[in-house]
Amino acid sequence: MNPMPASSRAASIEYAIRDVVVPATALEEQGHEIIKLNIGDPIAYPGLPTPQHMVDAYSKALQDGNNGYSPSYGLPALREAIAADERGKGWAAKKDDVYVCHGVTEALQILFAAVLEDGAKILAPGPHYPPYMAYPQMYGASTVEYRLDGDRGWQIDFDDIEAKMDKDVRMLVLINPNNPCGSVMGREGIERMISLLEQYPNCLLVADEIYDGLDYTGTHVSAAACSNTVPVVTLNGVSKVYYAPGWRLGYMALHDPTNRLPLVKDALERLLRSRLCPSTPAQHGYLAGLTGDRKWMVSYAEKVQQQRDYCINRIQQIEGIELQAPGGAFYMFARLTDDRWADDDKSFVLSLLHEEHVLLVHGSGFSPEFGSGHVRIVFLADMGVLKDAFDRIERFLSRHRTAA
């Protein structure tokens, strides 16, 4: 008998960050040790553990019996703490407009399902975090990439956005700081986006700010805080800034300054109820993070920033790779200067993996159009590991250099 068919939707899904793990796992099963700089998971590296007071609050919730379902939109106390945190970023967030999800991933799935129809479009940065391309097509919509300028610090090309906006675009996505590029957008750029969206009354601004506490430029600002006219959906969570990605908790917060979202809110709430709830005990852990002292963040950020500076320095000295230095997050998106990799960055990643046992992610996995010829490097590992990784990258590039 023939194999049972799968949906065409699923067959086209790709998620480069985890797809490259498949060959790496095969090598590990053969006994090789792999230096993994592929995944944005601080817990995968020593020195950046989830803060103890958050772990303790989570454990206590378990021990206190908080093991049943929570309300579908999240625990009221957590929703209020998130709203208070967002108010601290400069806009009038309300508890009832905050929805707690199983990570930003689930928030995105629900947001796309609530808004997108056949033929709708979203406009997302190229390069972007892969689900912004993978998920809209699951709902009959499509993703159009707007250009981040790889020669000017991956800043947004507004002419490209303006050329691509039309009435079918239901969401304009800002990932700030950007994954995979690490670029940070300040107030002026956000205001330009909002001013553009005033002409498109059915388009939401989706502000993915999951890395907002990891800003080394001092210029990051909440997009919702910049809008008095356009609805903004802010995405954030416990994974990155609070160093607990395995807890799987994120949120979306609606800012609706002109009361445009009653139907969208109803749709979101229906979808949220149908999927029951996020983890109950984990919500107590996140709550402790939001309400507790945040002094610990300083030393964590210093460590990550030192590692960033080391990587920037190494890349400047290696022939065959160059960089627009990242201003935020824990990613850098480096260009492979040898033409041989320009359209074949996945071969670079797989060859480096097999020959030197260093795992990066190919840039085309973040954008077929704007990411090829690049690699994403995560700078969460210790200095010693990073030194070893760059030594290997240097050796690899030297060995594979095209003769001039």
Added chain:
Amino acid sequence: MNPMPASSRAASIEYAIRDVVVPATALEEQGHEIIKLNIGDPIAYPGLPTPQHMVDAYSKALQDGNNGYSPSYGLPALREAIAADERGKGWAAKKDDVYVCHGVTEALQILFAAVLEDGAKILAPGPHYPPYMAYPQMYGASTVEYRLDGDRGWQIDFDDIEAKMDKDVRMLVLINPNNPCGSVMGREGIERMISLLEQYPNCLLVADEIYDGLDYTGTHVSAAACSNTVPVVTLNGVSKVYYAPGWRLGYMALHDPTNRLPLVKDALERLLRSRLCPSTPAQHGYLAGLTGDRKWMVSYAEKVQQQRDYCINRIQQIEGIELQAPGGAFYMFARLTDDRWADDDKSFVLSLLHEEHVLLVHGSGFSPEFGSGHVRIVFLADMGVLKDAFDRIERFLSRHRTAA
């Protein structure tokens, strides 16, 4: 300006079990105390806590720093423990065919997304757990209900299944024990389903066995264990049998005796990778449940069964409500015998809520076609609470009885 439109998909989503919570919460905010027999959450009631050794293992995982992402398909040790558990139910489950999800809810979303296309159908029992109707339409497919016979213990009407099967049906769903009816299907019925599916090579048997440890008949059997010919996807998790629904952990396990599922497996794995992973520390808690001693289950089951027996007894003595006694799970699906509620069970539920502060779920929320005129009652509360609830139900029915 007009409100921004939501998707038609989302506007039609309903989840009766949580939709009725909205008016109940409003009453609570006015200071009323509500007896909630609406939700299948053992932790919401005293006396059935999550077992301590599971809570301790989960806490230990947190304290040991297991707070990063897990592999997308689940921790290898948990996948193996689940496979071993399924092997104990009589079929050759393999670790690599087990996928850990954020509850059975996420497993269903991923399964539907992997298989269903525009125009596809799933055949699900009527009455059924609501997501079986809510989610397929999100992927352009539709759900057809096959009849459970409300006069014969909610057993399956096979003639109805045979009349409704065709080549567009991609999944035949068995919920065993059934939610909301509590009916249990034995080996003979499952074999009849499998024999029928042998004629439909593109149709999966989906066996939702989340209540399989709550069988008071002694006749429950794993559907996968009955099939040598037809692919079976078994769904189960930590929520019900292990009394930890707020942890949000479930799984799907593929049984593919004739090697029909390579494309479906690839599609599932792509979708699983794209959504990162289930909660990492929670997986350690579930692992402890699967590998630890299960003697505790005896006293838990006895308590639930005593409460079931009490409810059956009360219903037999109340005029206006009658029952096909449930053989499993912790639900009963009772018929309102007064004609006034036959097509208006939601009014019954809302009036009972407002007048007597008892919350049930209307049967039409589980099946517009086969569930109306019924209510679902959860029998997880203590005997004292159940007594109070049935006293109020009795009073309500007596007050609203139509004059003969």
